[in-house]
Amino acid sequence: xxxxxxxxxxxxxxxxxxxxxxxxxxxxxxxxxxxxxxxxxxxxxxxxxxxxxxxxxxxxxxxxxxxxxxxxxxxxxxxxxxxxxxxxxxxxxxxxxxxxxxxxxxxxxxxxxxxxxxxxxxxxxxxxxxxxxxxxxxxxxxxxxxxxxxxxxxxxxxxxxxxxxxxxxxxxxxxxxxxxxxxxxxxxxxxxxxxxxxxxxxxxxxxxxxxxxxxxxxxxxxxxxxxxxxxxxxxxxxxxxxxxxxxxxxxxxxxxxxxxxxxxxxxxxxxxxxxxxxxxxxxxxxxxxxxxxxxxxxxxxxxxxxxxxxxxxxxxxxxxxxxxxxxxxxxxxxxxxxxxxxxxxxxxxxxxxxxxxxxxxxxxxxxxxxxxx
Amino acid sequence: xxxxxxxxxxxxxxxxxxxxxxxxxxxxxxxxxxxxxxxxxxxxxxxxxxxxxxxxxxxxxxxxxxxxxxxxxxxxxxxxxxxxxxxxxxxxxxxxxxxxxxxxxxxxxxxxxxxxxxxxxxxxxxxxxxxxxxxxxxxxxxxxxxxxxxxxxxxxxxxxxxxxxxxxxxxxxxxxxxxxxxxxxxxxxxxxxxxxxxxxxxxxxxxxxxxxxxxxxxxxxxxxxxxxxxxxxxxxxxxxxxxxxxxxxxxxxxxxxxxxxxxxxxxxxxxxxxxxxxxxxxxxxxxxxxxxxxxxxxxxxxxxxxxxxxxxxxxxxxxxxxxxxxxxxxxxxxxxxxxxxxxxxxxxxxxxxxxxxxxxxxxxxxxxxxxxx
Numbered sequence: 001x002x003x004x005x006x007x008x009x010x011x012x013x014x015x016x017x018x019x020x021x022x023x024x025x026x027x028x029x030x031x032x033x034x035x036x037x038x039x040x041x042x043x044x045x046x047x048x049x050x051x052x053x054x055x056x057x058x059x060x061x062x063x064x065x066x067x068x069x070x071x072x073x074x075x076x077x078x079x080x081x082x083x084x085x086x087x088x089x090x091x092x093x094x095x096x097x098x099x100x101x102x103x104x105x106x107x108x109x110x111x112x113x114x115x116x117x118x119x120x121x122x123x124x125x126x127x128x129x130x131x132x133x134x135x136x137x138x139x140x141x142x143x144x145x146x147x148x149x150x151x152x153x154x155x156x157x158x159x160x161x162x163x164x165x166x167x168x169x170x171x172x173x174x175x176x177x178x179x180x181x182x183x184x185x186x187x188x189x190x191x192x193x194x195x196x197x198x199x200x201x202x203x204x205x206x207x208x209x210x211x212x213x214x215x216x217x218x219x220x221x222x223x224x225x226x227x228x229x230x231x232x233x234x235x236x237x238x239x240x241x242x243x244x245x246x247x248x249x250x251x252x253x254x255x256x257x258x259x260x261x262x263x264x265x266x267x268x269x270x271x272x273x274x275x276x277x278x279x280x281x282x283x284x285x286x287x288x289x290x291x292x293x294x295x296x297x298x299x300x301x302x303x304x305x306x307x308x309x310x311x312x313x314x315x316x317x318x319x320x321x322x323x324x325x326x327x328x329x330x331x332x333x334x335x336x337x338x339x340x341x342x343x344x345x346x347x348x349x350x351x352x353x354x355x356x357x358x359x360x361x362x363x364x365x366x367x368x369x370x371x372x373x
Numbered sequence: 374x375x376x377x378x379x380x381x382x383x384x385x386x387x388x389x390x391x392x393x394x395x396x397x398x399x400x401x402x403x404x405x406x407x408x409x410x411x412x413x414x415x416x417x418x419x420x421x422x423x424x425x426x427x428x429x430x431x432x433x434x435x436x437x438x439x440x441x442x443x444x445x446x447x448x449x450x451x452x453x454x455x456x457x458x459x460x461x462x463x464x465x466x467x468x469x470x471x472x473x474x475x476x477x478x479x480x481x482x483x484x485x486x487x488x489x490x491x492x493x494x495x496x497x498x499x500x501x502x503x504x505x506x507x508x509x510x511x512x513x514x515x516x517x518x519x520x521x522x523x524x525x526x527x528x529x530x531x532x533x534x535x536x537x538x539x540x541x542x543x544x545x546x547x548x549x550x551x552x553x554x555x556x557x558x559x560x561x562x563x564x565x566x567x568x569x570x571x572x573x574x575x576x577x578x579x580x581x582x583x584x585x586x587x588x589x590x591x592x593x594x595x596x597x598x599x600x601x602x603x604x605x606x607x608x609x610x611x612x613x614x615x616x617x618x619x620x621x622x623x624x625x626x627x628x629x630x631x632x633x634x635x636x637x638x639x640x641x642x643x644x645x646x647x648x649x650x651x652x653x654x655x656x657x658x659x660x661x662x663x664x665x666x667x668x669x670x671x672x673x674x675x676x677x678x679x680x681x682x683x684x685x686x687x688x689x690x691x692x693x694x695x696x697x698x699x700x701x702x703x704x705x706x707x708x709x710x711x712x713x714x715x716x717x718x719x720x721x722x723x724x725x726x727x728x729x730x731x732x733x734x735x736x737x738x739x740x741x742x743x744x745x746x
Contacts, residue, residue: 018411034407035408039396079602228455229477246448250579251579
């Protein structure tokens with residue numbers, strides 16, 4: 001082959017320290033991994049790349065099933081969940097903006113859907129689900145593991161048990177902002193379909209989604225005659241058998257994913273979960289400390305239902321989410337305002353991806369400075 | 374902001390000269406453009422990027438309409454075409470693998486669909502379409518502008534006229550391997566929906582699709598109650614009004630697209646079309662020259678229906694598509710075997726993207742060497 005290898009200079013423009021609950025900061029070496037050569041997407045080159053990725057993804061989901069890789073955002077695989085996984089009627093557990101999106105997708109796909117709503121900031125308990133399923137003919141339940149809008153972590157393992165105890169009810173789980181930051185044990189918990197995006201705790205650039213379906217879901221999918229092909233479970237399966245993707249893959253993002261999965265293997269999932277847990281604990285402790293000093297911050301989610309990956313906080317009087325986010329941006333720190341209807345009354349800190357407690361500490365110091373000024 | 378800018382060394386591994394009909398070779402500066410910082414996908418950072426991209430895309434499609442940018446491969450927007458653009462029953466013009474895919478998608482979306490088939494290598498003429506529509510209740514027609522499997526360029530402008538003359542029949546056009554290589558005049562030709570992918574003549578990495586719908590199509594879409602949200606025309610429109618995308622965008626690929634559209638503006642679309650035309654003419658002339666020397670190559674597509682972007686060729690006796698592709702690969706040149714059922718009996722050369730006549734000449738010299746050995 002001709003020597004066309006070069007070592008071009010790539011400038012990463014200056015950017016603030018990123019504490020959004022997605023997209024997260026991506027390490028320079030992972031960003032740079034995107035700059036690989038084009039390869040044909042049928043045949044050995046792609047197969048090699050997919051083979052490198054697959055074991056890492058299986059570890060992230062703790063599954064023995066093949067993991068689908070979709071050239072789409074996670075919303076695409078939410079639609080896949082609905083089109084493949086709902087026979088007729090679905091119950092959507094709604095406690096924030098993303099769980100509401102699941103409901104909207106079900107409706108937009110022409111299915112019967114009911115929303116079981118609790119206020120933003122609260123979780124769905126197993127009892128609630130048990131009551132809601134009793135005597136009803138739902139064949140699927142949607143739930144968001146970590147509600148990125150509120151920082152609530154739903155008790156997905158327990159909810160899955162309740163769904164399955166109710167009969168042939170599939171549980172379809174959005175793990176977008178939990179996967180690779182909080183334990184997601186797809187097989188052990190019996191998640192019938194679990195999905196996530198690339199730009200949260202996986203910490204690669206956006207544009208990829210990953211998902212895993214339990215084997216019995218394939219029969220369910222096959223019976224759906226209007227599921228399309230782009231998000232078809234059976235197409236994913238058939239092509240994964242050859243180590244390929246059904247459609248043209250986003251190769252640059254696969255390169256980044258491969259590089260990042262190598263890093264994750266070195267860190268181990270257990271250590272990654274522990275690091276997120278440590279960041280969250282420091283986050284909560286800091287809010288207590290601030291309150292002790294008379295700065296009235298409060299965490300939206302109740303204890304016991306707080307996500308290790310994102311915290312939604314009400315700012316003290318005189319502040320709004322956008323005002324605080326703007327003040328921090330001026331100092332080079334990017335946090336999120338509240339989401340949707342909570343935009344003004346909250347702000348959100350993503351302590352996810354490759355961040356460390358030390359980096360979070362730096363951010364907390366700056367917030368303290370801003371609030372005390 | 375803190376100075377976190379660095380100039381890391383990125384290695385582009387050695388690769389052969391790429392003459393696939395997609396993915397095409399991507400210029401190093403375009404590959405490198407992918408390595409930009411993460412940005413939030415709601416608000417000014419993304420809006421600025423989208424505003425930079427939009428005029429270039431409108432020029433590529435020759436449209437005044439907003440151009441949708443989808444985090445998916447082009448197949449995703451083919452599904453969008455079907456889910457939004459077909460009321461009930463669609464006629465699919467099938468003359469190769471990708472036009473057949475359009476038919477399969479329609480069926481997989483639960484719609485009534487008929488395939489009007491002509492042999493691979495032939496085009497659909499306006500007369501054929503007129504006959505097929507007469508007295509039938511189709512509300513849409515699908516067609517592939519350039520059949521990447523055969524190198525046939527369908528007369529899309531004329532087919533659009535025939536469809537519209539037949540009443541309220543929408544024409545849904547896959548311009549995947551023609552856009553930015555052959556003229557696609559979406560508004561002038563009245564293409565009701567036209568779509569393409571990023572990794573063909575646009576010559577950026579795969580993972581993005583672009584599409585443009587005429588305004589009257591929005592009403593059609595609104596009446597479809599199971600069109601989902603990921604590929605919903607109305608979601609694309611609503612978000613483009615704010616300069617955003619409906620779902621998390623593939624930001625790295627948007628950076629590459631922005632860089633490449635800057636290059637295209639400098640080249641001008643007219644010059645880009647002319648360059649592709651010149652490559653194709655040289656390609657065809659070379660086949661004649663080879664035949665003159667007794668090497669029996671033949672072009673699958675008939676004169677008058679040949680694409681300026683890809684040529685499908687039957688090799689001389691003793692050769693198959695895979696055998697020739699393998700021999701060229703050994704010499705560092707990547708061409709495609711035949712596609713699907715024509716894998717053995719043909720090979721395909723993509724003369725598209727940023728290739729020049731001089732680069733094509735280099736490839737042709739090597740093929741000559743291989744065949745004459």
